[in-house]
Amino acid sequence: MDAEIANLARAGAATVVSLATTGLVNWATAGFGKVRELMARNRQDEPGGTEPPGPDLEQLVRELTQAHEAGDQGAVEDLRAQLTSGLAELLHARPEHGPAAVRELVQEGREACAHPALVPITLHRVNHDPLNAEMEDYWSRCRAAGVAAVMLLVGPRGSGRRTARRRFTGAHLDSFRGPVLTYDLGRTANGTHADPATVLDTWLHQLDAPPQDRSGDLTAKSRAFREACARAHRTTGPVVVILENAGTRAQIEPLLPGTPGSVALITCGQAPARLDGAPDFRKFRVPPLQADHGVELLGRVSELAVAPERLRPIALSVGGSPWGLRMAAASLHSTDLEVLDDVVGLLAHRHSRQELLHMDHDDHLYTHFxxxxxxxxxxxxxxxxxxxxxxxxxxxxxxxxxxxxxxxxxxxxxxxxxxxxxxxxxxxxxxxxxxxxxxxxxxxxxxxxxxEDGSREDLLDRFFAYILEFAERGEAALSLRWLHAPQYVAPLRDRAAGTPTYEEGAAEQARAEGEFARRRDTLVPAVLLAHATGRHRHAWLLCQALWSFYLRTRSHAEWIESHRAGLAAAQECGDPLAVARMHFQLGFAHLDRWSLDEDDPRLAREQFDKALRLVRAQGHGEAQGRGEAERRTESSVLEAMGLRALKLKHAQHALDCFAQAEAALQGVEHPRGRALLIFHTARAYTVLNRHNDADRELVRARQEFERLPYGPDRFNVAKTWLRQAEDRMACGQPDAALSHLDAADEGMGQLAAAYQQAEVRLLRGRLHAQRADRQAARADWESARDLFEQSNSARANEVQALLDELDELDEPDELGEPDELGELDER
CATH class of the missing domain: 1.10.10.10 (Winged helix-like DNA-binding domain superfamily/Winged helix DNA-binding domain)
Structure with a gap:
């Protein structure tokens, strides 16, 4: 028991020190109040009332905060020891409730620091009280008016922009209970500014928007982001967006949540042109420090025990820049007092001041570092x-x-x-x-x-081996897709033999996707660095292993940026098949995004054409022609070309592509690939109004999915029922369509695929409405709405609009004829 009490006391004291020294003193004090309250439960019969023994812990917290703000680290450590001792005394006095109370304190402390971007962490706080007062006033007026608050903190690097932002958010942690989304828009690994589409891909994943809601170009992603922010606001609270080092309006505007009550805090060197997309915004210029505050900061950082007046000339020379003051303090740190006057003299002249402080260019900051x-x-x-x-x-x-x-x-x-x-x-x-x-x-x-050169190269080799092994194993968990020359996973046949059940596979896929997401801001820089350092094979292999993650999360900006580097790296390797695979994967990224503004239809075709020419030019390695690798790649490229043709409504060309893709697989064991080609072929038949052919091919595809050698693909089995229903609706057979939709609904329900089941019930509700079955339509649409909400999808609003229109029809017989409801269906 003594060991447990000692450990809990140390953990509780460490939590309070962490809270108090990061500006969360109110949380620390409130946490202690809760501890004392919990410890006093059921002790009403004790002499002296419910107040437990021990020191005044709230007073210790206040002293701790004061010691930290004064920069007295020795006093902080002394108070930490007193807190530990005081907590141990309380725990001994309240063994029934004490441990639980302290554990709750530690847990709440962790939650309080869950968003480090909000916590005002700074060793020496810069005094910008007037600025913070203006920010408080603006935020209060925005809340009263019911609009989003967009604050631009404008000032040069080192002016205290981040400190002012952290101080504001740290004062309102109780209000900021919704998602906190952060991004540094400054230079990326390749020297450019961050792409807003990349930021949105990251944020939509953090907001748990379903992948289907993340598709499209920047405009579509921005719209999906605002819808996700609105949903998050309703469930958890207003969204806080923090953007560092913003450059242009084009960067900022797509990233504003726009939800009433939301807050966007943006730091920038100069204010961009007016943010037309923001409901309201305000520019706050971060001012230089006043002379007295500059002297105080200089004294604290330099740790010089001199009269403030001796430091005033230095503070005035720097002009109130917190960054400059810290750099001047670094020049003075541990300096003999006799040299102080020399430093003052150097700061009095421009050239010597620049030489001493090195503030005029980023490279000169290295002296401080x-x-x-x-x-x-x-x-x-x-x-x-x-x-x-x-x-x-x-x-x-x-x-x-x-x-x-x-x-x-x-x-x-x-x-x-x-x-x-x-x-x-x-x-x-x-x-x-x-x-x-x-x-x-x-x-x-x-x-x-x-x-040493050898040490640097060894570290980089270990890093790329580690990240590639992680990516390839993650890709193998997400998909049974064939990989060209993998380094760390078993061949496809061995992996397929050990395929888990659907439920086990889904859990493993969720874990793998989460691990990719945890590292996502390292993935593209890793590809770029591998290519830049001559590790070209690692670069394209890493791109190959990122395919399923980028496809599942619709991370098109990162997908395209990484694969451009991967393509260049493959070309350096001299492996034609690797080059073809990179052309194919890059083309598929454009196919999946499919933005006319970004010219994706043309770019996708260019990449597919190049891939096809390369793979068809390869030598003949087997009796029947090229080897398995070339045949699989050719089939994949032709399949993608067929999907592109379907998007353009060129159904006959799509049929030709799918037929060639199936022929390319001759002699290759790839049953799932063949089943998918049959499924795609049926879609083309539906577009061509060849409904009997479509129905036949969908039955074939379902049979193929059901008898895969490593177990049935139940998800695609359910999709064949849905596609068959759509085909029956297109050829005017509603009874058959309803039967197929029932089968699809059952299949998706068994898989707990909420989003896809919602799509099935939305379509079945439309069919019921066309048949003037108002009650059945309402039941399906209400269920579809709930399932979309469960999936965190904005499509719940689409379904609610249909229900609202249904409510406007007072009586069932006012639904009218099916043609009239066809307009509702089209919407």
């Missing part, structure tokens, strides 16, 4: 260099463990903690870290200087 780097311990410095070698984005602890096999997990965590304590790395969550772009550049430069 060098000072911080020089104070790191050996392991933290090594970890810093390693992070510089890796691509930008989050780096997860499991990756660091794999790259540093000679280190224990504790050594990795201690080194990362040192980087965190010195504000070198950011911690977007407990299992990851990241470097800001400028810091990453500096870490890379230090790695190039301080790491």
């Amino acid at each position: 060098d000072l911080a780097y020089g104070e790191l311990g050996p392991k933290a410095a090594r970890l810093y260099r390693l992070l510089g070698l890796l691509p930008g984005g989050r780096v997860h602890l499991d990756t660091l463990y794999a790259l540093l096999p000679a280190w224990s997990a504790a050594e990795v965590r201690f080194a990362l903690r040192e980087l965190w304590d010195r504000s070198v790395v950011e911690r977007p969550d407990r299992e990851a870290c990241r470097l800001e772009p400028l810091v990453h550049d500096h870490a890379l430069s230090r790695a190039e200087q301080d790491e």
Whole structure:
């Protein structure tokens, strides 16, 4: 019991210190109040009432906050020890309720810090009280008016934009209970600004929008994003969007939630042109620090024990820039007092001031970073260099463990903690870290200087081996798709032999997709870095392994960007089949996005044509012609060309493509591929009004899906019933269509495929409405609406609109003739 009490006391004290030193003092104090209340339960009969013994913990929290703001780390540690002792005393006094109360405190503390972007983490707070007062006033007026609040914090780098933003959000954590979406719009791994479509792909996934709602170009994704924000607002609270280093209106406008009550906080060097898409917005210029505040900040950071007036000339020379003040303080740190006057003299003249502070260009900030780097311990410095070698984005602890096999997990965590304590790395969550772009550049430069060539290459080789193995195993969990020359997964036949049940497979796929999503901001940079460092084979193999994740999540921007680099890398390798596979996958990305504004129909055809020419030009490796790899690739390309023709309503051309695709598989064991080609062929027959042929092919496809050697594909079996129903409706056989829809509904229900079952019931409701069966139509549409809501899909609104129109018809006989309801069906 004593050991448990000691551990709980330490955990509770650490939680309170974390809360109080990150600006969450109200949460810390409230948490202690709850602890005391829980500990006092059922103790009414004790002498002295319900107040448990022990020190005044709330007072300790207040003192802790004051000590932190004063920069007195020694006092912070002393108070941490007092908190630990005080909690242990309370736990001994309340053994029945104490442990549960402290565990609840720790859990709530973790939840309070769940969104680190909201927490005002800063060692020395910059005083921008007038600015914060203006932000508070604007936000209050937006809430009163029922509009979204869009705040642009404008100022040069280092002016305190982020600190002002964190201070505002930290003061309103109780209000910001909805999703918090963050993105740095600054430079990406290839030197460009972030693509808004990439940001939306990430955010739609975080908002749990179904993949079907994420399709399309930037305009469609932005519309889906706003709809997802509206749904999140209704269920959890207003959305908070945080955009760092914004550049243009074109970047910002698609990313604004627009929901009344939502908040967008945007930091930028200068305000873009008017944001026409925002219901309301306000520009806040982050002002220079007043002289007194500049002197205070300079004194705290430099730790010089001198009178404030001796520092005032330096503060005035820097002009109130917090970044400049910190850099000046770094120049003064541990300086002999006799040198102080020399520094003042250097700051008095422009050229010597620039040389000392190096504030005029990003590259010159390295002087400041060098000072911080020089104070790191050996392991933290090594970890810093390693992070510089890796691509930008989050780096997860499991990756660091794999790259540093000679280190224990504790050594990795201690080194990362040192980087965190010195504000070198950011911690977007407990299992990851990241470097800001400028810091990453500096870490890379230090790695190039301080790491031997062999060491750098060895670390990169280990990283790309690790990320490729992760991607290939994840791809194998998501799909039984054939892979060309995989490095880390078994051949297709061996994987198919061990295929799990549908339920087991669905759980494994959800886990794999979640792991991909956790690393998604590293995936594209990894492909680009592999190509840039001459690891061309790793680059295209990694693209091959990202196919299913990008397809399932409709992440078109990342898909296209990564595969352009993957295509160039494959061309460097001299493997024609690898080049053909990259052309095919890049073309399919354009096919799946299918934006006329982005010229996707033409771009898809260009890529497919190039892939087909390459694969057909390959030599003959078997008695019947090319080998299995070439035949599979040719069939895949022809299948994609047929799907493109169907989108363009060129059904006869689609039939020709599907027939050629099936012929290309001669001699290849690929039963699921053949079943899919039969399924696609039936769709083309329906477009050509060859309904008997379509019906026959759908029966064939269903039989093929049911007797696959590794078990029936029940999802596609249900899809054949749905497609058959659509074909029967097209040829005027509603009774047969209803029977097929019932079978599709049963199949999707057994698979718990809520979105697809909603589609089935939406279509069946339309059919009932055309047959003037109002009651059945209402039942199906209400169920479809609920299933779409369960899937978090905006299509619930579409179904609700149909129900509203149905309500306007007072009596069943007012439904009219089926032709009249055909207009409802078209909508």
